[in-house]
């Protein structure tokens with residue numbers, strides 16, 4: 001066993017005194033990690049004081065034009081002519097560009113009125129949401145820790161938390177008999193888990209079904225978490241908000257559960273993972289955010305730990321990607337363009353719901369309730385999902401996802417409205433032919 005670095009020990013002490021819950025949730029790696037006072041801090045000092053020559057940064061500078069510029073290749077720079085070379089090629093701060101972090105905090109606050117009286121951190125920029133989850137796994141999950149998830153979920157959680165971090169995944173059925181969120185099953189799983197440390201992951205709008213919770217279900221979820229926290233259990237609640245904002249149904253809640261959970265109980269540590277990935281239509285830019293429902297005293301040492309973890313894996317998120325997101329968010333026409341994309345997806349969602357639940361198809365499948373996001377999911381009444389998928393692909397050139405034996409996921413986000421009818425008709429025909 002490695003000795004604890006004194007800097008790590010000091011951070012652990014600060015975390016424990018600011019938030020015993022966070023202290024109790026840290027993994028062994030979470031306790032060990034720290035940000036060395038090495039090159040980064042010497043560079044920061046030099047940036048402030050080295051007015052003669054600053055030879056600290058591990059970059060190259062160009063003085064040929066009589067000014068100081070970051071060295072770069074003009075063939076590359078000419079592709080992004082409106083951005084300065086520094087904003088394209090320079091290293092971004094480990095936790096992300098300050099202006100982007102502040103802009104995302106403002107965005108979260110605007111979209112989540114429940115947060116208006118709550119304390120929450122400045123978002124930390126990660127290289128996509130997957131990286132955000134991986135960091136949380138490193139910081140909080142030890143082998144054998146219990147992670148509570150629904151049976152229908154985004155598959156990458158298993159890879160990140162089970163395969164990589166060794167978590168013990170306990171699932172509950174996502175839907176209840178009335179096709180609502182199974183709050184009872186969720187509460188029961190929480191109650192039956194005897195561990196003093198629990199990790200919960202919730203995702204609405206949901207992948208794969210497109211389900212979103214109602215206000216009542218949201219309150220029941222919070223009540224279940226608070227009731228378990230009351231027994232002394234420390235609970236990390238990760239809220240995957242990948243599809244935030246893409247709500248198409250007035251009957252469901254149009255904000256994140258994070259707003260209801262922030263400050264709900266001292267033993268509950270809520271963390272929101274969201275991203276430019278889907279919200280800003282920027283999947284491959286790999287810009288996402290991790291935001292904690294914690295105050296500045298707890299966040300200061302926690303940010304040091306996260307800086308250490310980020311330094312040790314990606315070392316930071318792409319500068320040009322952050323610049324593109326930040327600049328777009330300030331640009332004229334930004335809100336209108338987002339609204340346009342939203343309306344396009346909403347029109348597809350409404351059409352998909354009408355067509356998939358048409359009477360002519362009720363003998364082939366049930367449609368899981370879908371109010372938001374990108375997907376609709378069919379529960380087949382006969383046939384095998386993988387066989388149907390393969391035949392659709394081979395015989396009709398239609399690609400969809402088979403989940404388990406009986407579910408098919410259709411990403412209508414990738415279908416033109418005019419093609420929706422044909423896709424469901426072909427699925428039915430393949431099932432019919434058996």
Ligand SMILES: Cc1ncc(COP(=O)(O)O)c(C=O)c1O
Nearest residue numbers: 128129130154207242275277288
């Ligand atoms: C529920 C959910 N969370 C997270 C992600 C991934 O986000 P990223 O591409 O930013 O890693 C996805 C992508 O499909 C998703 O469906």
